Amino acid sequence: MTQLVDQWGRPVRKRELTREVAGPSLTGVRSPLTGYPGDGLDPRRLANILREADEGHPERQLELAEAMEERDLHYVGVLGTRKRSVTQLDITVEDASSEVTDKRIAEELRTWLLRDELEEELFDILDSIGKGYSFTEIIWEQSAGQFWPVRLEARDPRWFRFDRRDLKTPILIGENGQDEPLPAYKFIHPRIRAKSGITPRSGICRAVTWAYLFKMYTLRDWAIFTQTYGQPLRVGKYPIGASEDDRNTLFRAVANIAGDCAAIMPEGMEIEFKETGNVGASVDLYESRADWLDKQVSKAVLGQTATTDAEVGGLGSGKEHRMVQEDIERADAKALSGALNRDLVRPWVDLNYRGHGRYPRIVIARPEAEDLAKWMQTVGEAVDRGLAVAEDDVYAKLGLRRPSEGAKILRPGGQNAPQAPGQPGAGDGNPPESAVKYPxxxxxxxxxxxxxxxxxxxxxxxxxxxxxxxxxxxxxxxxxxxxxxxxxxxxxxxxxxxxxxxxxxxxxxxxxxxxxxxxxxxxxxxxxxxxxxxxxxxxxxx
Structure with missing residues (x-):
């Protein structure tokens, strides 16, 4: 008997399929605790983090990507929009053929896709949009010789590396810190690239890191400016000949008046509040710079700005920008469908129907608008010319169910009548008067x-x-x-x-x-x- 292998030529070991091989451990190298490379981030430190990823050690780059999603509200908003737009799309299954076995396999897959947890699992799989790749472990269950995926567990991408020879082949970091090849048929590994190149450099986070760094500088300077000039300058005046104790009392009053909003001083002392001029222009500068950086992030993530940055009018706005976002949505949906078909559907069929060689296809897509009236006219004309058309295809196209026994059937001109067997007027030659019309x-x-x-x-x-x-x-x-x-x-x-x-x-x-x-x-x-x-x-x- 030939050995069953995956797409990388690795042999399938069935005893590994039903156990977790990439779970976390507090004492091992796969710790759920993370570092914070975003603290004190500056251009030199950022360059070092990116260089480490290019050399095959993307751990700090992945930790920085997590910090960016937590600290930059605009980035997490547009990235979440892009992910959720795909998870909300319709999921259908195409039969491999019209044979009974292929239809049964496709129906098993459709049943599995009805799981309530699927949307959350797909959202985690789409973490590859931001980081360029993700790893989701398939936990299989075996019963009566059949394998069934009971759940999909998202795994921290820091627990994986890529072969130094090509920076493309994924490798699991073992319990002892040694690199191990990924077990066959155990992981869904999509790669959704923002750009061509080696895998650690293909994610959106690489392009967004510099905009994130400059935005953090802008927000820090804006906060300092607001703290310094948001309140008027306090100037204390004391009379000539005031003692040192009197001057110290006045200084404490001036220093604390902003926070305490109250102070006492000897009679004869005075405090003035000096308003700072041109503050509005300076504030506009910080806000404009932060908004400009947000627009660049919107372009990187969604391909446009009109649906996120509230720009009204102008060339290329509105409908055209939405079309650009839909193009990206279709590309993400195809990439996700391809990963599921390759890493989940194909292993499932090979494990349960070895040597079958035909696989159903998961299709994730937004339904295209279609003129059903024109379609019905075309089909009617084709049928009139002798083309055989299955009724099931017409029902499916129109989104209708085949009438059940005893159902009331709609007829032309409002001629509704029960037509199922056993019902009045169904084939007995004596339909009730209310059920028969003569068109x-x-x-x-x-x-x-x-x-x-x-x-x-x-x-x-x-x-x-x-x-x-x-x-x-x-x-x-x-x-x-x-x-x-x-x-x-x-x-x-x-x-x-x-x-x-x-x-x-x-x-x-x-x-x-x-x-x-x-x-x-x-x-x-x-x-x-x-x-x-x-x-x-x-x-x-x-």
Whole structure:
């Protein structure tokens, strides 16, 4: 028996699938406790952090990325918007084929996707948008020889490295600190890149770090400026000849008046408050710089600024910016779908249906707006020309359920009637009066003609009631007959011999719609009978 291997050629060890291999430990190297490289961050320190990541040690870069999401409200807002826009999209499953086994596999996958925890798990998987990559461990459960993913556990990316030879192949940091290859079929490992290059340099956080650093400088200077100039300057005046104790008393009063809002001093001393001029212009400078940096972050994360920075009007705003964001959303959704199909669906099928070789596909996408009226018109015309269309496909396209037994069926012109087997009027030939309407005018027209000739009369070459019945039958039945003839013509064109044409016609007999034609013929025969009776009576009278 051949050895089952993953996409990297690593052998699958089934005993490892049901246990956690990358969990945290307080005493080992995979500690959940984190460092804070963002404290006291300056350009030199930031450059060193990024250089370490380029050399295959991204731990401090990942810790800085976490700190940026915690401290920069704008960055965590736009990054969260981008992640949540994907987790809210519809998730569908495409069958590998129409075979029974493939349909069963796809249905098992659909059932698993109904889990309430899935949205939170997908949000954690999309941590790769900010950092460039993420690792999610699959915890499998085995029962009756079948494997089932019971949960997806997000793992700290600091517990993984990349092979120094290519900085691409992921490696797990073992309990003893030694690098270990990732066990096969155990991890979902998406890579959502903001730029091309080695994996540690591909995340958005790399581009945003410098904007974050400069924004922190701006906010710090803004805070110092506000503290210094937000209140007026206090100046204390003491009379000539004041003692040293009097001067010290005055100074303490001036120093503490901002916080205490109260002070005492000897009589004759005075305190003035000097307002600082041009404070407004200085405040605008800090705010403008912080806003400009936020806009650059919005462009990096969402590709535009109109949906986050409240810009009104201007070229390229509004709808165009939203279209840019939707382009990024589609790209993220395709990347996530691809990672799930590669790292979850394929292993699942290989473990339970070894050698099957066909896999269903998870598709995450926003439903495209579609003109259903135009679609129905096109399908109707195709069916009229002989194209076989499955009813299930039409129901699925329209988002409708197939009627259950006993359901009340809607009919044209508000003609609603129970049509399921066993219900009144269902195939017994005696439908209740309220359940049957006559949309066709055959019977009404022919009945009106019974007992009368046209204005000229038969002796003057008028039309007899029976002739009227024949003409009305031809008019009412023509569309149905034309549809049948169109389908027969399509069969004649496709058949290679008379024997093949015969088999095609016999096979399609049950699918030819005959309900409307049968109704027309029934009404016409009734009217013809009445017309014939009228003619006989007229002849007897003559």
């Amino acid at each position: 066709l005018n055959t019977l009404a027209a022919l009945s009106a003609a019974v007992g009368r000739d046209d204005e000229r009369g038969r002796s003057a070459g008028g039309t007899a009631p029976l002739d009227i019945a024949v003409d009305q039958l031809a008019e009412e039945a023509a569309p149905e007959i034309e549809a049948m003839l169109g389908q027969i013509e399509a069969m004649i064109a496709a058949a290679g011999s008379l024997e093949e044409l015969r088999e095609m016609m016999l096979g399609a007999f049950d699918e030819i719609p005959t309900e409307t034609l049968a109704q027309v013929l029934g009404e016409a025969f009734t009217a013809m009978h009445l017309a014939g009776v009228a003619e006989v009576a007229d002849e007897d009278d003559g």
